[in-house]
Amino acid sequence: MEFKKHKTQGAATRAVHSGESRQKPLDSITDPIVLASTFTFKDSQSIIDYIEKGESREEYGRYGNPNEAVVERKLAALEGSEEAIVYSSGMAALVGLVMTKLSAGDEIVFFDECYHRSREFCAQHLARFGVITRQVEACNYDAMSAAINQNTKLLVSESPTNPHLSVVDLEKFSELGQRHGVETLIDATLATPYNLQPLNYGIDYVLHSATKYLGGHNDLLAGVVCGSEEQLSDVRYLRGIMGSINSAHNMYLLQRGLKTFTLRMQQHNANGQAVAEYLETHPRISKVFYPGLQSHQYHELATRQMTGFGGLVTFEVRGANWRETADIVDRVMIPKIAPSLGGVESLIEQPMIMSYFELSADERKQFGIRDNMIRMSVGIEDAADIIHDLEQALQD
Numbered sequence: 001m002e003f004k005k006h007k008t009q010g011a012a013t014r015a016v017h018s019g020e021s022r023q024k025p026l027d028s029i030t031d032p033i034v035l036a037s038t039f040t041f042k043d044s045q046s047i048i049d050y051i052e053k054g055e056s057r058e059e060y061g062r063y064g065n066p067n068e069a070v071v072e073r074k075l076a077a078l079e080g081s082e083e084a085i086v087y088s089s090g091m092a093a094l095v096g097l098v099m100t101k102l103s104a105g106d107e108i109v110f111f112d113e114c115y116h117r118s119r120e121f122c123a124q125h126l127a128r129f130g131v132i133t134r135q136v137e138a139c140n141y142d143a144m145s146a147a148i149n150q151n152t153k154l155l156v157s158e159s160p161t162n163p164h165l166s167v168v169d170l171e172k173f174s175e176l177g178q179r180h181g182v183e184t185l186i187d188a189t190l191a192t193p194y195n196l197q198p199l200n201y202g203i204d205y206v207l208h209s210a211t212k213y214l215g216g217h218n219d220l221l222a223g224v225v226c227g228s229e230e231q232l233s234d235v236r237y238l239r240g241i242m243g244s245i246n247s248a249h250n251m252y253l254l255q256r257g258l259k260t261f262t263l264r265m266q267q268h269n270a271n272g273q274a275v276a277e278y279l280e281t282h283p284r285i286s287k288v289f290y291p292g293l294q295s296h297q298y299h300e301l302a303t304r305q306m307t308g309f310g311g312l313v314t315f316e317v318r319g320a321n322w323r324e325t326a327d328i329v330d331r332v333m334i335p336k337i338a339p340s341l342g343g344v345e346s347l348i349e350q351p352m353i354m355s356y357f358e359l360s361a362d363e364r365k366q367f368g369i370r371d372n373m374i375r376m377s378v379g380i381e382d383a384a385d386i387i388h389d390l391e392q393a394l395q396d
C-alpha cells in the first residue's frame, strides 16, 4: 500500500512524507527519538504471539529501532525499492551484504575504479574467508564477462565512480549479470536516488553511503542497501547478528536531512556543473572529470541514464607536482580540507595525500590517482563565491 503510493508521488513529496505516520506519538509533528536498547512485552503470551504471528513490533535494539524503521521506509520510497536496510556506515552496509551473500569458494568481480576501502575489504579481508575477488578495468564489460565463472556470485560497481566519475552502462551491467545468472550491486553514493535509479535497469542491489548526500550535513555516518524483500531478508537477519545497526539519534538526523534532500540535490547539481564548466576553461587546469561536461568520456551515457550529475568534481592542475597541487588546495578559503563528500559544506582534497599517500607511486598510477589531481565536493553555497575562491587559489 505504502509502496504503491510512493511510486506515484514526486521525489520531493516522498523525501518529506514517505515512511512517516500521519499521526505520531504525543501528536508531535516530528518523530520522537526513541532511546531504548530493549522493548518490553506486557506478558509472556505476547512474546509467544510475537514469535508465532510475526507481529511487527520492536524487540531488542540490535534488530532495529523505531527511528530507523521510519528512515528505512523513506529511503525505500526514494529508491523505489521494496526494502531498504540501514547500517552504521556505508562500509558496514557493503560488508553486511557481501558477508550474507558469499561463502568460501565464491567469487566477486568488480570494476577497479572504486572507493579504496571497498577494494581493500574485498581483496584483503574477504580473501581470508576464501572468497576470491577479481578486479577488471572500469566499464570494460568484455573483461568483466571474461572474469565470470561458475563460482561468481556478485558483480560490483560504483556509478559514477570515485574519484574519476566514470559512468557505468547499467543496461549492459545488469544484462551481464542476468546472462550469467549472477547478482549485481551498484554503489550509487555519488549519484543518489535523485540522479539515478539503478533498480529500473534490473540491478539487484543498490548501496549508498548515507553519510554523503542522503544525510547531507556532514554530521552522521550511515549506509543503506536497497532491493527486493526476498533478496534482502537474509541480509537483514545477519545485520541483526552482526550488530552493525545505527542509533536512534543518528536516524533522527538522517530523517531530518532527507526532508531537504531534493532541494539540496538541485543545488549540488547546479553548482557542480557551474564549477566544472569554470574549471574546464581555466588555463591552469589540464583535465576535468565531470559527467555533465561534453568533454567527459561518458557524457552521452550519463545524459541518458541520469537526471543530474551531482556535486563531485575532480580535476588536474596542468604540469603541477604534488607540492604545487597541495599549495592550491591550501589557498582555497571556502571549501574545507577533509575527506568525504555530499554535505552542504564544500570540501576539497588531493586524493594522492588524503587517501593514497601510503601507496607506492606504481600503485597510485594503477588506480589512476595522479599527483596533480584535486577532488572537490561542491556544497550548496553560492556557485559564484566558490568560483571566485577558486580563481584566487589558482592564481600563479
Ligand SMILES: *Cc1c(COP(=O)(O)O)cnc(C)c1O
Residues within 6 Å of the ligand: 089, 090, 091, 092, 115, 118, 158, 162, 187, 189, 190, 209, 210, 211, 212, 221, 222, 223
Ligand atoms: C564514502 C563512501 C563509501 C563508504 O561509506 P561510509 O559511510 O564512509 O562507510 C562507500 N562508497 C562510496 C562511493 C563512498 O563515497
